[in-house]
Amino acid sequence: MRVTICAVGRLRAGPEFTLVSEYLDRFGKSGRGLGLGPASVREVESKKGGGMVAEGKLLAAVLPENSVRVVLDERGKTLNSREFAELLRRWRDEGRRDCAFLIGGADGVEKGLRQEADIALSFGSMVWPHMLARVMLAEQLYRAASILSGSPYHRE
Numbered sequence: 001m002r003v004t005i006c007a008v009g010r011l012r013a014g015p016e017f018t019l020v021s022e023y024l025d026r027f028g029k030s031g032r033g034l035g036l037g038p039a040s041v042r043e044v045e046s047k048k049g050g051g052m053v054a055e056g057k058l059l060a061a062v063l064p065e066n067s068v069r070v071v072l073d074e075r076g077k078t079l080n081s082r083e084f085a086e087l088l089r090r091w092r093d094e095g096r097r098d099c100a101f102l103i104g105g106a107d108g109v110e111k112g113l114r115q116e117a118d119i120a121l122s123f124g125s126m127v128w129p130h131m132l133a134r135v136m137l138a139e140q141l142y143r144a145a146s147i148l149s150g151s152p153y154h155r156e
């Protein structure tokens with residue numbers, strides 16, 4: 001199952017970019033034998049303004065067809081890392097070819113996209129900058145692949 005992170009905003013070279021690249025690379029390697037990955041990033045930017053609605057249209061345009069959709073949203077459901085890994089495993093076992101994660105901009109993900117998503121996933125009720133949410137997602141993808149492969153990276 002391929003993973004696509006559809007995100008508002010361009011991540012320039014810097015610590016967040018390095019971390020996202022590193023974790024997604026590790027996810028790709030750990031997930032290969034599990035039928036998970038690779039992961040890629042599709043970034044959108046509304047240069048003419050238009051806020052959340054314009055960003056929503058751009059995000060919808062880059063979503064892979066028939067993908068399972070996960071919106072990252074602080075009001076969403078919190079999962080522990082094993083539960084997140086199980087969710088990925090279930091979608092993979094159901095034969096889903098694509099899983100898309102949506103990360104919004106300063107105003108969040110447009111309402112329609114939030115309502116249509118298969119799940120809204122929260123990293124806690126605090127609001128994080130979108131680039132940190134991207135780093136955390138990339139790390140949790142790698143952690144999920146480590147859990148499913150039985151690697152000792154994840155400990156409880």
Ligand SMILES: C[S@@+](CC[C@H](N)C(=O)[O-])C[C@H]1O[C@@H](n2cnc3c(N)ncnc32)[C@H](O)[C@@H]1O
Pocket residue numbers: 071072073074075102103104105106107108109121122123124125126127128129130133
């Ligand atoms: C600066 S936040 C936007 C917050 C905005 N108030 C809202 O209503 O969504 C940018 C993006 O980062 C992600 N994000 C921030 N905090 C999050 C959290 N605690 N859990 C999940 N995603 C989060 C979401 O995708 C959000 O759209």
